[in-house]
Amino acid sequence: xNLKANNITFSYSKKRQILKDVSLSINNNEIIGLIGDSxxxxxxxxKILSGYITNYTGEVTMDNKAIPxxxxxxxxxxxxxxxxxxxxxxxxxxxxxxxxxxxxxxxxTFGLKDTWLTxxxxxxxxGELQRFSILRALNPKTKFIIADEISTxxxxxxxxxxxxxxxxxxxxxxxxxxxxSHDEELLEVICDDILHFDEINNL
Amino acid sequence: MSETPWYxxxxxSSLNLRQKTLLTIGLTGLVLLVxxxxxxxxxxxxxxxxxxxxxxxxxxHIFGTDWMGRDMFIRTIKGLSLSIMIGIGASIISxxxxxxxxxxxxxxxxxxxVVSWLIDLFASIPHILLLMMISIALxxxxxxxxxxxxFSHWVNLTRVLRAEVLQINTSEYVALSKKFGKSKLxxxxxxxxxxxxxxxxxxxxxxxxxxxxxxxxxTFLGFGLSPHEPAIGIILSESMTYLAMGAxxxxxxxxxxxxxxxxxxxxxxxxxxxxxxxSQANK
Numbered sequence: 009x010n011l012k013a014n015n016i017t018f019s020y021s022k023k024r025q026i027l028k029d030v031s032l033s034i035n036n037n038e039i040i041g042l043i044g045d046s047x048x049x050x051x052x053x054x055k056i057l058s059g060y061i062t063n064y065t066g067e068v069t070m071d072n073k074a075i076p077x078x079x080x081x082x083x084x085x086x087x088x089x090x091x092x093x094x095x096x097x098x099x100x101x102x103x104x105x106x107x108x109x110x111x112x113x114x115x116x117t118f119g120l121k122d123t124w125l126t127x128x129x130x131x132x133x134x135g136e137l138q139r140f141s142i143l144r145a146l147n148p149k150t151k152f153i154i155a156d157e158i159s160t161x162x163x164x165x166x167x168x169x170x171x172x173x174x175x176x177x178x179x180x181x182x183x184x185x186x187x188x189s190h191d192e193e194l195l196e197v198i199c200d201d202i203l204h205f206d207e208i209n210n211l
Numbered sequence: 212m213s214e215t216p217w218y219x220x221x222x223x224s225s226l227n228l229r230q231k232t233l234l235t236i237g238l239t240g241l242v243l244l245v246x247x248x249x250x251x252x253x254x255x256x257x258x259x260x261x262x263x264x265x266x267x268x269x270x271x272h273i274f275g276t277d278w279m280g281r282d283m284f285i286r287t288i289k290g291l292s293l294s295i296m297i298g299i300g301a302s303i304i305s306x307x308x309x310x311x312x313x314x315x316x317x318x319x320x321x322x323x324x325v326v327s328w329l330i331d332l333f334a335s336i337p338h339i340l341l342l343m344m345i346s347i348a349l350x351x352x353x354x355x356x357x358x359x360x361x362f363s364h365w366v367n368l369t370r371v372l373r374a375e376v377l378q379i380n381t382s383e384y385v386a387l388s389k390k391f392g393k394s395k396l397x398x399x400x401x402x403x404x405x406x407x408x409x410x411x412x413x414x415x416x417x418x419x420x421x422x423x424x425x426x427x428x429x430t431f432l433g434f435g436l437s438p439h440e441p442a443i444g445i446i447l448s449e450s451m452t453y454l455a456m457g458a459x460x461x462x463x464x465x466x467x468x469x470x471x472x473x474x475x476x477x478x479x480x481x482x483x484x485x486x487x488x489x490s491q492a493n494k
Contacts, residue, residue, distance in 0.1 A: 060386060080392035093383045097405045107391050147391075 009036040009071055011083060011152045011184060016056055016066035018049075026052055027064070029210045032203060036151060036184040039175065041195035043188075044205025050188050053205075054156045057186070058085035070151065084145040088157040090137035094129040100140060101125040107144040117173045118143055135166045142174055152184045159194070171198055232482045239475045239482075243295065246472065250292020257281040265453070268460050275460035278453060283446075287465045290443040291472055293436070294423045297357055298476070301426070302418040304361035306368060306411055313372035313407075314399055317380055326373065334366050342425055343434045356435045360422045368414035375407050409487040416480040420473040427469060443469045 011034045019025040026049040034040050044050050055061045057068055059081050068075060068083075075082060087093050094103050104110070104125070115122075118139045124132055132140075138158060145153055155174075159167040175198060178185055189195055195202050226234065260280035268275045274283035316326035333341070345359035379385060379402065388398050429435040430444025438445055443465050450461035 059390060078392070081390040084390065085387075087383060093387050095384045095402055095406070106388065106393070 009151055009182070009184070010034070011036075011057070012069050012072070013053075013057060014067050014069070016053070016064055016068070018052060018056060018061065018064040020052075025211065027056075027209060030066075030208050032208055034152060034184045034186055036182045037179070038200045039178070039185040039187060039198060041187050041189065041199035041202040042205060043190065043192055043195060043202060046190070048205050049209065050205055051156055054085055054154045054186070054188060057152075058083045058154050060085065080147060080149045082149060082151040083154060084147070084150045084152070085154045085156060086141055086145050086158045088160060090134065090141040091129060093141055094137065096129055098129070099125070100127055100129065100132065103129065104140055104144060108147040110143050110146070114143065114146070114177070117176070119169060119173075135162045135170075138162065139170065142170065146174075146177060146181075146183075148181075150183055152186070153178065155185060155187045157189055160189070160191075167194070229486070232485055236479055236482045236486075239479050243472065243475055243479075246288060247292045247295045250288045250290075250295070253285055253289050253292075257285060265456075265458060267458075268464075274464040275458075277449075277461060278458075283461065283464060286441045286446060287443070287468050289441045290446055290465060291468055293353075293440065293442050294426055294469065294472065297353060297360070297426045298419045298422040300357040301360035301364065301422040302415045304357065305365040305418055305422075306415040308361065308365040309368035309372055309414065310407075310411055312365070312369045313376050314403075316373045317376045317399070317403075318395070323373075326369070330366055330369055330373075333363065336363075338363050338425065339428065339432075342429050343432070346429055346434050351435060352437060353440075356426050356429065359429070360425050363425075364418050364421055368411070368418065371410060371414065372407055375410060376403055379403050379406055413480060413484045413487060416476065416483060419476040419480065423469070423473055423476070 013030060013032050016027050016030040017025070018027040030053060032040070042050060042053075052061065056064050059068075059075065059077060070082065094100075120139055120143065124136060124140075129137060138161075142158065153174075159170060162170065171194075174185070177183070187195060187199060192202075262280065263272070263276050264278050264280040266272060266276045272282045272284065274287055276282055277286070312326050312329070316323045341363045342359045345362055346355040349355035349358050385398055385402055388402060393401075426435060427442070427444040427447070430442050431448045432444075433448070435444055436442045446465045447462055450458065450465075453461055
């Protein structure tokens, strides 16, 4: 399976263009890194790939077919700030089960403790919340994961822990990952290939 | 600076602000409940006794008696409970209207502009005029008054809720929920409703004082409840005839009682708002 972006062009306002003829391709057995400067449009590209922005020109295809928008979206974006992606009036159990119900084994590999499930989102730390939002995205229907700086706010030990668990699960289930980061050293360790954003963006 | 402020002395000094707020809400609610229950239990078909007609306040009849010798205290309590009942009906119906319209506005741009247009339309008609028209059209009486008050008081709450729903709809957790394949209805029910529930609750309580005042005023003008019901508005309009003869107690006590009840509801509403939305408490 293969996620392809062909000649994506996008701008928020008419004055400044952000993406011009961006093309990339990810297979579902590989992890691609994407590196670039702040404000260059990496997150915008992520939102286009995962269907949050729709008024772009160009096309995003999976196996050369358009991605169906109605049901569960097979390309899932994981945000940098997990606290914004959770309803503050929901208990964590409901937050997690909104997507699917993971097995106990999977919860254990991500270090999710059962006592966290009965708490509110503002009672957990950023790292704890990020484990929830990653696990939420690992629904069996997910084919690709766009990880937009998911480990920036975590300490080194937690970063390793989370990335190891995520990569192990994705390799076993044939889920492709696009990992976006400023951290070139991190990407060099985890990725099969690294793209530089300036090089694929034809501005 | 070591001197403690007045509200930290004496009986309630051991309570913190939250407990005091809860105490205020509890006490005010209790007073209103007692008035309401007493009013519904009292039989207001008082016997007329012309030997005690037009008596100023005494210990036997603390609010005095009217021109037919009926005790004004009992009539006032009955009138207040009637007002509270109409207030409950009207404010609940107007909140339901407001909630439904707020959700309708969130469906798409067209629905949003229709709802905004409705809000502007209703806000531009003077309240009293709208109240009278709806009340007459629905045949006056308790039903007419409740509907009239409900249909003229949903505007403010709708504005607040519409803005709130718009804001929640642009949040990342709603966007994510759509990508999880959840329907709009599911999102409205599970994501948005719990977040605006406190606003709805406070809004309902703050409509209450308006509802009671407007019920009394259109009844006073003769477009509301029928004259044989001892509503505060009826009592006040009847007292107009006797005011010139010096019977001040006929208007003074019922009017004062109405004002106190309205004030009590306002206190509950404000305190609840402070509990639900602490960030606004100091404004």
